[in-house]
Structure formats: C-alpha cells, structure tokens
Amino acid sequence: MKKILFIVIVFLVVSVPVFAVYDAESIDTQALEESLKETEYYNPYGSVGDLLRAILENRLELDGSNILENILQILFSGIRQAIPTLASLLCIAILLSVIENLKILSGKTEEMALLGGKIIFCIVLFTSFFSTVQEAKESLNGISVFSQTLMPIIITLLAACGAQGSATSMAPSMAMLSSTLIGIVSYIIFPMILAACAVSAVNSVLPGSKLSGVADMFKSIASWLMGGIFTVFSAVIAIQGMVAGASDGISIKSIKYAINSSVPIIGGSVSESLTMVLASGIFLKSAAGISGIIIIAGILLLPVINICGYILLLRCFNACVSPFSDSFVTGCVRNVCDCLKLVMAAIFGVGVLYFIYLGILAGAGSSLL
Numbered sequence: 001m002k003k004i005l006f007i008v009i010v011f012l013v014v015s016v017p018v019f020a021v022y023d024a025e026s027i028d029t030q031a032l033e034e035s036l037k038e039t040e041y042y043n044p045y046g047s048v049g050d051l052l053r054a055i056l057e058n059r060l061e062l063d064g065s066n067i068l069e070n071i072l073q074i075l076f077s078g079i080r081q082a083i084p085t086l087a088s089l090l091c092i093a094i095l096l097s098v099i100e101n102l103k104i105l106s107g108k109t110e111e112m113a114l115l116g117g118k119i120i121f122c123i124v125l126f127t128s129f130f131s132t133v134q135e136a137k138e139s140l141n142g143i144s145v146f147s148q149t150l151m152p153i154i155i156t157l158l159a160a161c162g163a164q165g166s167a168t169s170m171a172p173s174m175a176m177l178s179s180t181l182i183g184i185v186s187y188i189i190f191p192m193i194l195a196a197c198a199v200s201a202v203n204s205v206l207p208g209s210k211l212s213g214v215a216d217m218f219k220s221i222a223s224w225l226m227g228g229i230f231t232v233f234s235a236v237i238a239i240q241g242m243v244a245g246a247s248d249g250i251s252i253k254s255i256k257y258a259i260n261s262s263v264p265i266i267g268g269s270v271s272e273s274l275t276m277v278l279a280s281g282i283f284l285k286s287a288a289g290i291s292g293i294i295i296i297a298g299i300l301l302l303p304v305i306n307i308c309g310y311i312l313l314l315r316c317f318n319a320c321v322s323p324f325s326d327s328f329v330t331g332c333v334r335n336v337c338d339c340l341k342l343v344m345a346a347i348f349g350v351g352v353l354y355f356i357y358l359g360i361l362a363g364a365g366s367s368l369l
Contacts, residue, residue: 032295035149039142042070042298051294055287071305078306082313085128092121093321093329100326115205118328122201129197129336132310136303136343137186140350143299144182147354150292151178154361157285181233181353184225185346192222193342200335204328215335222342230349237357289362293355300351307344311337 029049036048044066045051054060096117099110196218203211318333 031149032146032153035146036142036295036299039139039146039299040302041142041295042074042301043295048291048295052287052291055290056284060290071301074302074305075309078309079313082128082310085124086313086317088124089121089317089333090321092117092124093325096121096329097324097326101324118205121329122205122332125332125336126197126201128310129339130194132303132307132340133190133194133343135306136347137190139299139303140182140186140347143296143350143354144178146295146299147292148178150288150295151361154285154288154292154358157288158361181229181350184229185350189222189225189346190343192218192225193339193346196222196342197336197339200339201332204332204335219338219342223345226342226346226349230353233353234356237353237360286362289358293358293362296351296354296358300347303347304344307340307347311340314340 029047029052032048043051045054051060096114099113099117103110196215199211199218200215203209203215314333314337318330322330
C-alpha cells in the first residue's frame, strides 16, 4: 500500500510543473524576441508573446485583407528598390543597341565599346542578383537562430508532458535543421547558384569561351543536391516522429493502466487527472509549435515576395528591350531569372522542412491522451 501511495504522490508532484507552464508567461518569449532582433519578418500580432497568447486563448485570427496589404507593401517596396538597377540596365541596353546598330564607331573602337558595355551590364545585373541571394541567406540564418531558441522550449515541454521518446529522438533533427541543412543551403547550394550565374555571364560576354556546359552543370548539381537533401531530411523527420509517437503512447498508457488497476477506489480519478495534466501541457506545446510555424512563414515571406517581384520585373524588362536589343541582353536576364528560381526553390524547401518538423512537434504527444 505504501508503494502505491508513493506512486500517486510522485505523479501528483510531477504534474504540478505541467499545470504551471500552461501560461504564455512561463515561456521565455523575451529570448525568442532577442533571436529575431536582427531578422526582418512579418508577425500579424506584433510580438511572439502576443501571438502565443492569442493561440492559447483561442482568439487567433489571421486577417486575409491585412496579410494581403502587407504582402503588397513588401512587393512594392522591393519594386521601388529594384527600379534604379533596372533603369541602369535599360540605359546600358539602349547604349549597346545604338553602338551596334547605328555604327557610330568603327573597327576596334566599336568592339571595345561593346565589350565594355556588356561587362558593365553583367556587373550591374550580377551585383543585384548577389544582393538578393544575400538577403535570402540572411533570412535562412534568422530562421536558424530563431529555431535554436524555440526548439529547446518545445522539446522541454514534450519531456514535461511525458513524451520522453519524442523529446529524445526529435532533438537531433532540430540540430540537423538548424545547422546542417541551412549550412548546406547557405554555403554549398547558394555558392553553386552564384557560380552558375557568373559563368553564364562570362559565356554571354565571350561567346567563344563555350562555358554554357559548366553553368548548366552547376545548376544541375544544385538542383539534384536540393532534391536529395530535402528528401532525406523529410524522411528522417517523419520516421523519427512516427517511431517516437508510438513509444510515447505505449509507455504512458502502460502507466495509466497500472495506476487505474493498482490504486483502489481513486485509481480511475488519478488516471483521469494525469490525462488532464498531459492535455494542458500538450496544448501549450502545440501553441508554441504553431507560433513557430507562423513566425518562420513570416520570415520567409520577405525574400520569397522580393524574389517573385524581381523575377516579374526582369521578365517585363526583357519584353521591353527585346525589340531593339540583341540576344546578349535578353539571355543574361533570362539566366538570372533561372538562377533566382533555384534560390526560391531552396528557400521553399527549407521552409517546408521546418513546417513538417514543427507540425510533427505540435502534434506529438496526442497519443498520450
């Protein structure tokens, strides 16, 4: 009988912290805010604490008109920033067309002028592309810093809810996402895309160099590498989530059965109390996971919209200059658009993996109830 009472007391003591954390104030939202200090992102509720509080109080409302207004604001802001670059490119394209078609220069002078104009055109275009890639890289680094602060909080809540299997197995996945995956994208895939763009530019300026195959090789390697790592990471995360969830469900249900069958009279009540404790902790953990998904989506929103807007502007630019410019100008712009699509694919892939991971964490522990 003493052993049974001891078990009941232990469970009641363990349950107290779980009840205590059923409050947004108990989560270190200040640390989350600090991790986002250097990152631009969109949050419909202004701060992480307000967002988490809205989810916990069941008053989360995502106003479609407000979101659309912010998206258009980001889009037009990116367009305004890109206009000086496009104006410079347009002036250079017109100058190249005048030199080539009106024959105002002759011989070596014309060749040198055309070569210099093409080099300047590529430098302006590549500089703009490089800054766009850097913005994407900074956004991914911001996600990494934010996730390294958020994930330990969710893992701790999982462990507090009794989901020890999920907490133990999902922690390595968090490390893979926060460092390995973003490191591969930022320091291997992005440089490959930049190299492909640079080699294509050189090939356009010097057609005799025959470097188009090298540029295509870099693009293919980047595409295959993205597909491979995203498939592997998503499979690992999904398998770990399924296995951990099954082990958590078996262990907790065994404990509840032991309490229900071993403790006379109040065994059923104690078992139900344990279920309520677990439910409250799981709810807080799920709220933290959902808030993380919204914040990461807000971080990715800026580079994705900027890249989409820039691609649209470059397409319009090509349509405007194609009647009077040669294939060099349109080919360079088309190459940059293709490379921007690869950058956007990398951003989408990272975002989807984080959404899958946080979704699994948000749903983890449901089998405990």
